[in-house]
Amino acid sequence: MTPLSPRPVRASHVALTELMIPSYANFGGKVHGGVLLRLMDQIAYASAARHAGAYCVTVSVDGAFFRAPVDVGELVTLRASVNWVGRTSLVVGIRVESENVTSGEVKHTNTSFFTMVAKNEKGEPQAVPPLLLETRDEVRRYLEALTRRDIKARYEHALDDANSALAVHTDLDRLVGQRCVLGSDVRRELGVSA
């Protein structure tokens, strides 16, 4: 098998601008988070597929935290590029900004990271080209992706350990001070007095 040649980050740059129309709004008049997630998924696909030269699927999403609401009538711009590559997976970083065209105010609504996997015609994971880093920012983003991977692996490991050690009977005191109440059936089942 011939090794794949590195592809520059700039080859995976994609930008997308969309007007937030009334049908995107929730009952509070702000844009649904799901609308932004759909746009992010689309641009992640476009960026990943450009790098991989193959069909890609979304595996996971990190950092889907919306810092500010987006209003109907604003222009939302997404910018994406590949930040990191593994063997068959890659991470696309996406920055989302919304612009009020009348006031000129621009809000950074979120920065998220989509992990995608390239697939061949049989639907099997397929190797992607290495990434050519040409700027200091590209090196920084690659290193940040390594840090996130490392922390995420430790977090997932710790979460698995904590969940397998959890025992509802003995952990009930953790509910003290929480904003929840036990229904009568579950109290009876757990032998908890009212």
Ligand SMILES: CC(C)(COP(=O)(O)OP(=O)(O)OC[C@H]1O[C@@H](n2cnc3c(N)ncnc32)[C@H](O)[C@@H]1OP(=O)(O)O)[C@@H](O)C(=O)NCCC(=O)NCCS
């Ligand atoms: C993601 C998927 C391809 C992994 O398949 P698999 O048989 O486990 O394949 P592999 O073990 O070879 O993993 C392939 C790559 O995915 C990565 N991967 C698998 N699970 C992952 C996870 N939870 N988070 C991040 N990366 C993951 C692996 O690290 C590997 O990357 P690498 O080749 O760069 O090292 C498979 O689970 C899948 O197709 N999921 C559905 C994805 C999809 O359809 N998304 C759209 C939802 S509508």
